[in-house]
Amino acid sequence: MKSNLALIVTGTIFWMCASCNYGIPERSSVDMMFHVDTARLAQQAFYSNTAELGVYPPAGWDSADSRQFFSDTIANNLFAGIKAMYYAPEQENMLLVQDYPSSDTALVNRIFKDPNTWYNSDSTWSSVMSDSFIYKSLAMQQIVLQNPQLVVFKIFIRNQPGILELNYVVKTGASPETMKSVESSIGSVYSLTN
Numbered sequence: 365m366k367s368n369l370a371l372i373v374t375g376t377i378f379w380m381c382a383s384c385n386y387g388i389p390e391r392s393s394v395d396m397m398f399h400v401d402t403a404r405l406a407q408q409a410f411y412s413n414t415a416e417l418g419v420y421p422p423a424g425w426d427s428a429d430s431r432q433f434f435s436d437t438i439a440n441n442l443f444a445g446i447k448a449m450y451y452a453p454e455q456e457n458m459l460l461v462q463d464y465p466s467s468d469t470a471l472v473n474r475i476f477k478d479p480n481t482w483y484n485s486d487s488t489w490s491s492v493m494s495d496s497f498i499y500k501s502l503a504m505q506q507i508v509l510q511n512p513q514l515v516v517f518k519i520f521i522r523n524q525p526g527i528l529e530l531n532y533v534v535k536t537g538a539s540p541e542t543m544k545s546v547e548s549s550i551g552s553v554y555s556l557t558n
C-alpha cells in the first residue's frame with residue numbers, strides 16, 4: 365500500500381512541478397458557487413503569506429510530512445515547493461498546497477491557454493479537463509487530471525500578491541462523501557485582502 369501511494373504521489377508531484385511558476389488567466393467566464401459544509405472541514409486553516417489566501421483542508425486529512433513516504437533526499441527534492449501536505453490514510457487522499465508570488469506568472473498563461481495539450485503530452489493522464497471561474501471575487505483556474513487510479517483537482521487561485529495552488533488527489537471513483545469534503549475545502553478559500 366505504501367509503495368502504491370509513493371508511486372501515485374511521485375507522479376502527482378512530478379506534474380505539480382511541471383506547472384510550477386505558472387499563473388492563471390485574468391479573465392474568468394463563470395461565477396462559481398460551492399456548497400460548504402463546515403463539519404467537513406479541519407479546525408485549522410492553511411494560510412499563505414505569499415498569496416494572502418487561506419484554505420481549510422478536509423476534516424480527517426491530517427497534516428503530514430513527506431518523510432513519512434519518502435527518504436530525506438527524495439522528499440527534499442520533490443517536495444521543495446510544497447508549503448503544506450494533508451493526508452487521509454484510510455482513503456489515501458491527499459491535499460498538496462503550493463504558493464507563488466505574482467511575479468512568477470509570466471509563463472503560466474502559455475500553459476493555461478491549452479492545458480489539455482500540456483498535460484496530454486505524457487501518457488500518465490487519460491483525461492484532462494480545465495475551466496476558469498470566479499469565486500469570492502477571486503480568479504480561479506481548475507485543471508482535472510484523471511487516470512484509472514486517481515483524479516487530481518488542481519486549483520490555481522490568483523490574488524493580488526500571489527497565487528495559491530491546491531492539489532486534491534483522490535482515488536478514481538472516490539465516494540460522494542469524499543467529493544463533498546473536497547468541494548467544501550475548495551469553497552473554504554478566503555482572502556484577507558478582498
